[in-house]
Amino acid sequence: MATSVRYDALIIGSGQAGNPLATALAKAGRKVALVEKHYLGGSCINYGCSPVKAMLASAERMQQVATAADYGVKASAPRPDFRAIVARKDAIIQAKREGVEKNLTEEQPGITVLHGHAAFISPRTVRIALLTGEQQVVKAPLIFINTGTRAAVPPIDGLAESGFMTNEELLDLKQLPEHLLILGGGYIGLEFGQMFRRFGSRVTIVDESATLLEREDDDVCEALRGQLEADGVEFVLGARVRHVSRNADGVYTLTATTAAGERRLRGSHLLVAVGREPNTDDLGLEAAGIDTNDKGYILVNERLQTNVRGVYALGDVHPGPQFTHLSYDDYRVVRDNLLHRKRRSAKSRPLPYVVFTQPQLGRIGLSETQAQEQQLDYRVATMPVRVVGRAQETGHSAGFMKVLVDARDHLIGATVFCEQGGEIMSMIQLAMAGNLTCDQLQNMVFAHPTWAESLNNLFAKLKKAD
Structure with missing residues (x-):
C-alpha cells in the first residue's frame, strides 16, 4: 500500500532548473521533494555538456601533439588510450554527481530526494514508484516538471532491429570505433564527429538536409563543413536513409537515397543524433489535464506555468531552444516570480550558444x-x-x-x-x-x-x- 505525504513543492527531474529551484525553495522555508529516476544532475552533467566537453578536451590535446612540429616542437605521433580518456571523463562526471547529491541531501535542509519514477494521478497529486519497490503518493500545491529530453529515433526500416547508439551509449564505449557512422548533422553529430576523427576513427556524417546546422547562414555551414573535412570527416548530405542492417560481423549498412542515386554506407558503429524528444509520455499528464503540443512538449506561458494551476514546466521539456543556460534561466524566472515578487518572463530573452568544435x-x-x-x-x-x-x-x-x-x-x-x-x-x-x-x-x-x-x-x- 502506498504511503501518502504532503510537501509544499514537488520537483520532478533533477535537471539544471530543478536542482537550484529545490535549493531556493528550501531556503525560503518550503518543504520540498525532488524525485529523479536516473542520475542526479540531469542530462547536462550525465549525458551532455560535461562528459562531451571533457572528451573533447582530450581530442584537442591530441591535436596539439599531432601539430607540434608546426610550432618547432619535436614529438612522436600521439596514440589515444581510449579507456583512459573515458576514465578521465567518468571521474569528472562522478565528482559532479557527488557534488549535486551533497548539495541536495546534506547542505540544504528541507529537501527530500526520492529515487524513482513519478506519474500524475490528479492535477496536484503524483504517484512515485520508488526504486526500493515501494510506492509513495505525494501531494503538493506546487509541482515543477523538469524531466528533459531523450534522443529521438527516426522511423527507419531496420534501425531498431539492428541496434544503434545514442549519445548516452557512445559516451560509455570502451573501445575506439573503427568507422563511426553518424546519422544527423546537428551540433551533437559535429562535436562527436570531430572528436572521434581526432582519436583516429574514420567518421562519416549522414544527413537528410543539404546543409549543416539549419539555423546558420550558408557561409557558416560551408566554413564548418570545410574545417571538419580538413580533419578527415566525411559528409553525405541530402541523403534520406531508407534502411539499416547489421551483419553477423557487426558491420552496419545504411541504404540511402541521394541526388546521385542510391548509396550504401558501411561502418562498425552507428550513432543516431537526429534530434531530441521530451520525456513526457510516461508522466500521466492526461490524468492531470496538462496540455502538450503534437510532439509531446508541455505548453507553458511566459512564466512557465502550464494550463493547470500550480504546475510548471522547466528546461527542455517545454517548446523552444534546448540549452543548459536557458534551463537555468527558467529556474530564475520561476524563483523571481514566486519568491521575490518580481515579474520576470521567459520570452524574448537572449539566445547565446556555442558549438564546441575546433x-x-x-x-x-x-x-x-x-x-x-x-x-x-x-x-x-x-x-x-x-x-x-x-x-x-x-x-x-x-x-x-x-x-x-x-x-x-x-x-x-x-x-x-x-x-x-x-x-x-x-x-x-x-x-x-x-x-x-x-x-x-x-x-x-x-x-x-x-x-x-x-x-x-x-x-x-x-x-x-x-
Missing part, C-alpha cells in the same frame, strides 16, 4: 538570413580570422567573424567561428546588453595582443548589406 562556433542574436527575413535595415561586417594578430601568433587562423548592426549602430547579431569563438561571442553579448554602439567597440582600447582586439578591425569593415 574552431568554436559562437552565436548571439540574429543571423543574416533572419535579418533579411525580417526585412531589417542593417549593415554587416565580415573578417577572416587569419588577419588577426593573435591568430597568426598562435596558429589558430581558421574561421571568420561576422557582426550585424542596425540603423542606430547597435549590434543585433554576431557569428564568431574561430578559436575561443564562444568567449568572443560572449563579449559581444555583453556589449549588446549594455547597448553599446559599433563605434564605441571599434574605438575601444583593448589589450594587445588579444582576441578581443580583433573587434577594432572587425567593426571598421561594416558595410551596407547587399
